[in-house]
Structure formats: C-alpha cells, structure tokens
Amino acid sequence: MKKATTSFLLLITIFLNSCSSLKLPGTKEPTDAEINDQAAKAYVEVKSKSKISTHKEWNDMVQRVARRIAVASGENFQWETVLIESSEVNAWCMPGGKIAVYTGIMPVLKTEAALAAVLGHEVAHATLRHGKQGYVRAMNENFIGMIVGGAAMIGGQFLCKTSTCKTMAALGGAAAGFAITFFSRKFSRGDESAADQTGQIYMARAGYDPSEAPRLWDRMNASHQGSAPPEFMSTHPSDEHRKVALNSWMGEAKAAYASAPHKYGLGSPIN
Numbered sequence: 001m002k003k004a005t006t007s008f009l010l011l012i013t014i015f016l017n018s019c020s021s022l023k024l025p026g027t028k029e030p031t032d033a034e035i036n037d038q039a040a041k042a043y044v045e046v047k048s049k050s051k052i053s054t055h056k057e058w059n060d061m062v063q064r065v066a067r068r069i070a071v072a073s074g075e076n077f078q079w080e081t082v083l084i085e086s087s088e089v090n091a092w093c094m095p096g097g098k099i100a101v102y103t104g105i106m107p108v109l110k111t112e113a114a115l116a117a118v119l120g121h122e123v124a125h126a127t128l129r130h131g132k133q134g135y136v137r138a139m140n141e142n143f144i145g146m147i148v149g150g151a152a153m154i155g156g157q158f159l160c161k162t163s164t165c166k167t168m169a170a171l172g173g174a175a176a177g178f179a180i181t182f183f184s185r186k187f188s189r190g191d192e193s194a195a196d197q198t199g200q201i202y203m204a205r206a207g208y209d210p211s212e213a214p215r216l217w218d219r220m221n222a223s224h225q226g227s228a229p230p231e232f233m234s235t236h237p238s239d240e241h242r243k244v245a246l247n248s249w250m251g252e253a254k255a256a257y258a259s260a261p262h263k264y265g266l267g268s269p270i271n
C-alpha cells in the first residue's frame, strides 16, 4: 500500500478507534444476510466507479474459474464476478460472494490454475467469515461510516494514489464505511493460513492442479517488490513458511484433485 494511502487509512483507523465509545444503544450483531446486503451495495458502487475490462479471453477465464471455485466451495452465495481494468496486482471477494479481479494481476499469474489459487484464497476468506468482527463494528456504527465516507471523499482528493483507494473515496455514506472496512482489512496469520489451506482445497476440487499454489506465491513475491502488496501478500507469514505449509497440505489437496469430476491441470496460459 502506498505511503499516502497508509497515512490516510491510519487517520481513519484513529478516527474509528476514537469513536468506538459512540456505539449506538440497542444495536445488535448483524446477520450474514445483513452484512452481505451491505457488501452487495458497496459492490454495485465499486463497479459503477470502475472501468470494466473488455478483454474477452481474460473475462471468459475469470468467469469460468470463479464459477468453478464457487461450486467447489459449496456455499450458497449470490455469486458475481467482474474483471476491472487496472494496473493494480489485486483480487478480492466481498462477504456474500462478490468477486473482483484486476487486470494487473493477470500477467503475474501466468496460468489459469494460479488464478484459481488466488480466487480460492479470497473466496475462503468469505466462506470462513473472516473479518466478521470488523463488519459487525462497521455496521453497528454505520453513522460513523457515513462521517468517514464524507471524510474519505475529501481526503481521497489529496491522498489516494491507488485505484482501490480512489474508488473507496468516491463511495458515499454507509457504503463507504463498509468499503473502508473491507479494503483496509488485515487478517490474522491464522486466518491467512486457513484461507491458504481451504483455498488450495477449493482449487483442487475445481479441477486445477494444487501444486501450482506454492509456485504462484513465488511469482507473486517477485512481482510486487517496491510496490503495494495485495491482500493475499500483506500480512502473511514468511514466504518460506507459506510454501512449507502449502506443501504440507498437498496430500489432502491432491486427494481432492483426484476426486474432481473434471481436471484442467494448469488450464490455459495467460499471456
């Protein structure tokens, strides 16, 4: 994440922390449906503020991989996937199955199976309900989200450098509060490892060779030097630890791959 964006998010975090005693009386923990509803609204906003890619080959690939990962997860979400035209090396899945892939990540991935590994990881965060506490707080205090949304729109004019931050700053009201919580989320190492393990199983069930997962993280690590790391690189244990862990789960992943109804190996190359 760029320095200015980090400073901006730090201000927002300080603001949110300072406001934590302002919780509305009588608010209760939102349900999955309520969180997913907020995510769906923020997703509509993100799409309206983004340039959607017209790259047919990549669009087709992103749609089919996302569809297979969704089926492999067994989760009954209202799935939707979009390919956003952006130089950012990024991909994410909001609660409730709203997925975005940025065109900047495609050349780094090199294979369709690597895309399956990234989407497996991101979808696993959603199916495992990671970060739910953050959403609970954002929704219980959505009046703060509205204030922060306004601040983001003003602050974003000066501080945002990445397209994600600009998109976030352009959102209004509670949607901005939710989006800020989502885009500034930091998962624990335990959550990251769980998303790696579950994501590897998802890609294998979806018919992609899971041995591509540890190779992908090598390529990702080489690609983001000197620039902002995407979510799946930001708070993870060391690369070596990650590869050791992925290889330690490979037996289970290979078994899932062996049982997959269709096998695509590494899929199509990405050029």
Ligand SMILES: [Zn+2]
Pocket: 121, 125, 187, 192, 195, 231, 232
């Ligand atoms: Zn992650």
